[in-house]
Amino acid sequence: MNASGPSILNISCYLFVEINAPEALRDVLHTRADALGLKGTVLIAEEGINLFLAGPAPDVNAWVDALRADQRFASLAPKESWSTEVPFRKLLVKVKPEIIRMNHPTIRPDQSPRAPALPAATLKRWLDQGHDDNGRPVVTLDTRNGFEVDVGAFDGAIDWRITKFSEFPEAVKAHRAELEGKTVVSYCTGGIRCEKAALYLAEQNLGGPVYQLEGGILKYFEEVGGNHYHGDCFVFDERRAVDPGLSPAPHNEALDRH
Incomplete structure (x- = not known):
């Protein structure tokens, strides 16, 4: 918690890791984020996860801790910044062919x-x-x-x-x-x-x-x-x-x- 300044925690994070059932993970992560009132975008693909989320720090940290409990994502290391307001209007959790599109199949x-x-x-x-x-x-x-x-x-x-x-x-x-x-x-x-x-x-x-x-x-x-x-x-x-x-x-x- 950034006790002396803005209270909204913004995180960005990605991890390249094999995900065999991205649709199932999408549903779990959306439900958790929605229950905590978080806003932002989470992209999931067979090659990994890429996310940008914001909300009160305890809620953001609770979502990240739950994700890290899955061994595949234990090494997640979000980058943090702070703001006075949530800089996203809604929550989107999507499955994509790539978490960052390169169109070069040999690069995995x-x-x-x-x-x-x-x-x-x-x-x-x-x-x-x-x-x-x-x-x-x-x-x-x-x-x-x-x-x-x-x-x-x-x-x-x-x-x-x-x-x-x-x-x-x-x-x-x-x-x-x-x-x-x-x-x-x-x-x-x-x-x-x-x-x-x-x-x-x-x-x-x-x-x-x-x-x-x-x-x-x-x-x-x-x-x-x-x-x-x-x-x-x-x-x-x-x-x-x-x-x-x-x-x-x-x-x-x-x-x-x-």
């Missing part, structure tokens, strides 16, 4: 070893010194849609102006020269897109290490603040963006265009 994080994840503090240190620990140049690769990048991004990040994540594989093929021989750190809002992106990049034999930023921008803000980042982070709820302190962002001109 639930069935593959996880791509190496880079802690926020390590990325900050590398950006501070201008190279990784082996002296190799580091590039940050934004895997989000162009309009999200406009709201805020890492300084000097590679941005291919994709309009949907399913365009990412073709963008890699068209721009691989920008990545070859470098240490590539893919990033996104909360980690889900860059987890799939890092697996795809690793398949491309780019001649250098490939990482995903652990927990995405939101975890980076939580652990090291806004170092080497300009602007805010777009979020898919009525707050529209959060600042590096994880508070609802003040007016951002880029949001007016979308």
Whole structure:
């Protein structure tokens, strides 16, 4: 509980894990969330779960604790932020073909070893010194849609102006020269897109290490603040963006265009 500030807890979380009966899980999770008065979106697929929920902290935590009691989801680690109001209008719990659509069937994080994840503090240190620990140049690769990048991004990040994540594989093929021989750190809002992106990049034999930023921008803000980042982070709820302190962002001109 954030006793000294806003009382509404917002969580975002995903986990790639095999789910054999997503429809049955959908019904259970919807019933629990509805009984607690939570709002937000929960996406379930055979490859895992992706969720954004908000409500009073005890109720949100009770829902998460119940989900973690299922051994498949014991490792869930929600990213938290706070607001004075619930930034969702309703509760949606849906079954989808993918929890993040890439349209690339060979990329199944639930069935593959996880791509190496880079802690926020390590990325900050590398950006501070201008190279990784082996002296190799580091590039940050934004895997989000162009309009999200406009709201805020890492300084000097590679941005291919994709309009949907399913365009990412073709963008890699068209721009691989920008990545070859470098240490590539893919990033996104909360980690889900860059987890799939890092697996795809690793398949491309780019001649250098490939990482995903652990927990995405939101975890980076939580652990090291806004170092080497300009602007805010777009979020898919009525707050529209959060600042590096994880508070609802003040007016951002880029949001007016979308």
